[in-house]
Amino acid sequence: MGVLNLTPDSFSDGGKFNNKNKGINHALEMLKSGANIIDVGGESTRPGSKTINSKLEWKRINKILKLITNKIPISLDTRKSEIMERGLKLGVKIINDVSGLDYDCKTKDILRKYKIPFVIQHSIGTPENMQIKPNYKNELLDIYDFFEDKIKFLRSIGIKHNNIIIDPGIGFGKNLKHNMNLIRNISIYHSLGFPILVGNSRKRFIKEISEKNDTKSRIGGTVASSIYLMMQGVQILRIHDVNELLQGLKVFKELIKK
Numbered sequence: 001m002g003v004l005n006l007t008p009d010s011f012s013d014g015g016k017f018n019n020k021n022k023g024i025n026h027a028l029e030m031l032k033s034g035a036n037i038i039d040v041g042g043e044s045t046r047p048g049s050k051t052i053n054s055k056l057e058w059k060r061i062n063k064i065l066k067l068i069t070n071k072i073p074i075s076l077d078t079r080k081s082e083i084m085e086r087g088l089k090l091g092v093k094i095i096n097d098v099s100g101l102d103y104d105c106k107t108k109d110i111l112r113k114y115k116i117p118f119v120i121q122h123s124i125g126t127p128e129n130m131q132i133k134p135n136y137k138n139e140l141l142d143i144y145d146f147f148e149d150k151i152k153f154l155r156s157i158g159i160k161h162n163n164i165i166i167d168p169g170i171g172f173g174k175n176l177k178h179n180m181n182l183i184r185n186i187s188i189y190h191s192l193g194f195p196i197l198v199g200n201s202r203k204r205f206i207k208e209i210s211e212k213n214d215t216k217s218r219i220g221g222t223v224a225s226s227i228y229l230m231m232q233g234v235q236i237l238r239i240h241d242v243n244e245l246l247q248g249l250k251v252f253k254e255l256i257k258k
Contacts, residue, residue, distance in 0.1 A: 001037050001075060001238045002030030003201065006060045007044045023064045031072055033243035037094060040065065041077030045098050047131040047171070047204075054082050065090050075119070081106035088114055094165075096197075098123060098172065100150065108157060117163040119197055122146050124173025134173040140185055143168050147192055165236065167197040171204055179205040183225060187232045199238035200225045217241060223248040 004027050027038045042060035043052050057080065068074065069091035076087040077096045081104045084095050088110070096119040101107050111118050122143045124130050136142045147166050154164070166189060168182050189196050206221030207214040219241050226237050226245055239245050 001039050001197070001236055002027070002033075002035035002242045003238060003240045004030070004038050004040045004064075005044070006040060006042050006064060020063055020067075024068055027064075027068055027072055030242045034246045035239075035242045037073040037075050038068075039075040039077050039094075039096055039238055041096075042083075043078065045079075045127045045172075047127060049127045051126070051128075054080050057083055058086060062086070062090075065092070079103035079107075081110050084110045088116065093117065094119065096167075097121065098167075098169070100146070100169075108154070108159070111154065112157070112159050115161045115163060117165060119165045119167050120147070120150055121167035121172065121197075122169040130173040131175075134175055134178065136178065139174065139178045139181055140188055143182070144188060144192070147189065147194075151192070151194075162194070165195045165197050166192060167199065170198060170200050176205055176208045179203070183229060186229060186234060190233055195235040196233075197236040197238060198229050198234050200229065201237070201239045201241070219244050227252050 004023060006023055027040075030038060040061055042057040057078065061076075061083075065074065065076075065087060073093045074087075074091070075094035075096050076084065076092045077098065078084055078087070079097055079099045084097075084107065088095070094117040095110065097103070097107055098121045100120045100122055124134050125132075151164065168186070168189065170179050170182060174182065183198075183200070186196065186198065201222045202218045206218040206225070210218075210221055217240075222239065222241065223245055226239065227249060229237060230249070237245070
């Protein structure tokens, strides 16, 4: 899953692709490199970011969506049911809700109505406060319970389809210890019976581990953690540098051939 942020303030590439032509070209480039789907977002949910209204969010994404949804498989990164429905009417293939259905109570109605693949991500609080001393009894089990409860709730309101994807939310209300424990033990979530998506690309944990060797793109840390996650059976990786990851993966696969 390639990342296309059409925002001025996303954590690593804010303002880089929010011009219409630049955004379309970047999406096509990622697809050409080997991305299976492009995740388009018009609202930054980085730590410390503030909520924007639906009108502004739609203004940022609608022109590009209209131009590329018939050419490129698109995932829509939004917390708002109104934006979800508008995107789906244009041909969006997946909804990616970083709030895990908690921001907008009407998202469950979108799930029920359209029966399309839907990413439910775990997070704590809001982007404004999620990184202020996040705390768990046991992050692995607490997040497992979160997903189990969400799925039970969806089943209870008549959502029977299995187009659900789960995302433990690396960096969304987690410190370095939490993130490392999640990545090391990500396979625990396979027992829930749904595909797993992980957004590890360019995340802060790479900076915290690499210290003086940190870079803006964090490609080395992204590739290393991505290969580890794939070895644990993770089905979808949300990635900024698609070509570089696939290059690393091809070399790794060749090296472990027997």
